[in-house]
Amino acid sequence: MTTSAVKIQKLSKSYNGSEALSDINITILDGQFFGLLGPNGAGKSTTINILTGLVRKDSGNIAVFGKDIEKDYRFTRSQIGTAQQELSIDWFFPIEKLLQYQAGYYGISPKNAKERIEELLNRLGLWSKRKSRLRQLSGGMKRRYQLAKALVHDPKIIILDEPTAGIDVELRHELWDYLRQLHQQGKTILLTTHYIEEAELLCEYVSIIHRGKVITEGAPKNLISQMGKAGITVHLTKWDDTLPALLQSYSYTQNKSQLHFTVKDAETEISKIISIISKNGCQIQRVETTKSSLEDVFLSLTGRGINE
Amino acid sequence: MNWIGLWTLTSREVGRFFSVYRQTILPGLISSALYILIFGFTLQQRIAEINGVPYTLFILPGLIMMNTLTNASSNTASSMLQMKLLQQLPDILTAPLSSLEISLAYIIGGTVRGFVNGTLVLLLGVLLIGLPVSSPIFSLGYIFIVAWTFSSMGLLLGQLADSWDQLAMMQNFFLTPLSFLGGIFYSIKMLPEWAQVLSFFNPIYYMINGIRFTILGISDSPPIISFWMALAMALIFFFSAVALMKSGRKIKL
Ligand SMILES: Nc1ncnc2c1ncn2[C@@H]1O[C@H](COP(=O)(O)OP(=O)(O)OP(=O)(O)O)[C@@H](O)[C@H]1O
Ligand SMILES: [Mg+2]
Numbered sequence: 001m002t003t004s005a006v007k008i009q010k011l012s013k014s015y016n017g018s019e020a021l022s023d024i025n026i027t028i029l030d031g032q033f034f035g036l037l038g039p040n041g042a043g044k045s046t047t048i049n050i051l052t053g054l055v056r057k058d059s060g061n062i063a064v065f066g067k068d069i070e071k072d073y074r075f076t077r078s079q080i081g082t083a084q085q086e087l088s089i090d091w092f093f094p095i096e097k098l099l100q101y102q103a104g105y106y107g108i109s110p111k112n113a114k115e116r117i118e119e120l121l122n123r124l125g126l127w128s129k130r131k132s133r134l135r136q137l138s139g140g141m142k143r144r145y146q147l148a149k150a151l152v153h154d155p156k157i158i159i160l161d162e163p164t165a166g167i168d169v170e171l172r173h174e175l176w177d178y179l180r181q182l183h184q185q186g187k188t189i190l191l192t193t194h195y196i197e198e199a200e201l202l203c204e205y206v207s208i209i210h211r212g213k214v215i216t217e218g219a220p221k222n223l224i225s226q227m228g229k230a231g232i233t234v235h236l237t238k239w240d241d242t243l244p245a246l247l248q249s250y251s252y253t254q255n256k257s258q259l260h261f262t263v264k265d266a267e268t269e270i271s272k273i274i275s276i277i278s279k280n281g282c283q284i285q286r287v288e289t290t291k292s293s294l295e296d297v298f299l300s301l302t303g304r305g306i307n308e
Numbered sequence: 309m310n311w312i313g314l315w316t317l318t319s320r321e322v323g324r325f326f327s328v329y330r331q332t333i334l335p336g337l338i339s340s341a342l343y344i345l346i347f348g349f350t351l352q353q354r355i356a357e358i359n360g361v362p363y364t365l366f367i368l369p370g371l372i373m374m375n376t377l378t379n380a381s382s383n384t385a386s387s388m389l390q391m392k393l394l395q396q397l398p399d400i401l402t403a404p405l406s407s408l409e410i411s412l413a414y415i416i417g418g419t420v421r422g423f424v425n426g427t428l429v430l431l432l433g434v435l436l437i438g439l440p441v442s443s444p445i446f447s448l449g450y451i452f453i454v455a456w457t458f459s460s461m462g463l464l465l466g467q468l469a470d471s472w473d474q475l476a477m478m479q480n481f482f483l484t485p486l487s488f489l490g491g492i493f494y495s496i497k498m499l500p501e502w503a504q505v506l507s508f509f510n511p512i513y514y515m516i517n518g519i520r521f522t523i524l525g526i527s528d529s530p531p532i533i534s535f536w537m538a539l540a541m542a543l544i545f546f547f548s549a550v551a552l553m554k555s556g557r558k559i560k561l
Binding site: 015049052053054055056073074075077078080082084086087088089090092093101102104105106107108109149 | 310311312313315316317320323324327328394395396398399400401402403404405406556560561
């Protein structure tokens, strides 16, 4: 049996009478790379902030490894490391010291935290900046510092609220690599994003939320294939009239030498289609696929794009 | 208890004001020295003794109290508000720290600052004008209780305030008038009767007279009442600050 790392049940929250979350249910399995996807204002940060204790819920239950986040907050909070969406500012202390404080809040003495902090600073390319104040770091460095801060007590669950916002492509890929590594080490990762690519690439499972409701959830691949929207276009150099009969189980359109198929899962269907056509003595010039994405999933459910 | 967590947050709070001692310790000392010099060399000749004590000596306990309470309260208030405004609070609120531990760390930080400032002004008085301190242990104890009280009050105000403006308003319209009206510069016996009665409702009146008694042996209010009032205030503000923290009403959305 796989245990759940986080279980959110019937969670609702209003800010001054306007509803931000209504009856959210989310289950994140131990060791899962989980994505919370949704447009601006969907309720991603609100969900995360309730889970981490920054925002008070109106109703519902949240358990972390089976323990209630309010009754057993010492246990649940020690299991979680968070990088908030908003960057913090501090001009008193160098970042090395700030990380030491952070470890201290989790009950780790400076002596025991030292090695871990050094390792994180090195791994995240911040070693040479360890004596700098936060305001002396670039935006990307601040994001990396935030990740270090989330990891300093070696939590089992890592929660990242838009970790790659405002980060250049190169650094984004480095961060993705690092997150994959953490995932391989067995960490549970909860990530919010409105980058479709990020969710598709990293997450094993996503919940898509919109206006405070989970509108669909599942593995990105399954969600996309359930859409039935992948397209395969086959360009023929030779064809005959028997083709329609052979392909009758597919939905497609023919425009002279071009066949356009609409399938659920392009990857499995493409080889079948090619073999049917080529057995029949037709000749294929080339094949194109148009893949749909989580963007299409969102579009079909809400009638608008995620980043519109 | 998360002792390491409590210790960490406390040492951060204490380190924060020590690292900027030019803003947190020196100003109070300088202004107290000015009060002593100005009153000592100019007004003293014109103002008769109060309750048998020269005027400069009379005001010194009040100056100690004023320094203690403004420093203690502004440390917690501004630290809390600053952490709120600079997005530092989430780090603490998501950590396995209880509301009591968080409150204690802040309050100890403010108490240390208030205590250091009050004690330094006391020493200044001893050095500059030979302030006789009749029961030093009690004086220090008083400074501690008052520092604790106002440190707690500052934590309350810091949580309630949403901006520096609001905080300044609470301090200017509430704290400063009450401490001036508490009898730093005068004995309330010099006031009309209605004003004397009003003073009884001012908690700072008891604190100023309490410490005045431990130093000079004179007081407008009975020492034992001053002591119980100070202790009661310390407990009331402490528990209110912790309760507000626990409810999360002003720091969690
Ligand atoms: N402090 C607050 N006070 C009032 N309303 C809030 C507050 N925080 C969030 N909201 C509202 O709650 C809703 C959800 O906001 P939330 O920050 O959770 O969205 P999000 O999915 O994280 O968006 P983004 O992608 O922009 O970060 C929005 O309508 C927002 O306006
Ligand atoms: Mg957000």
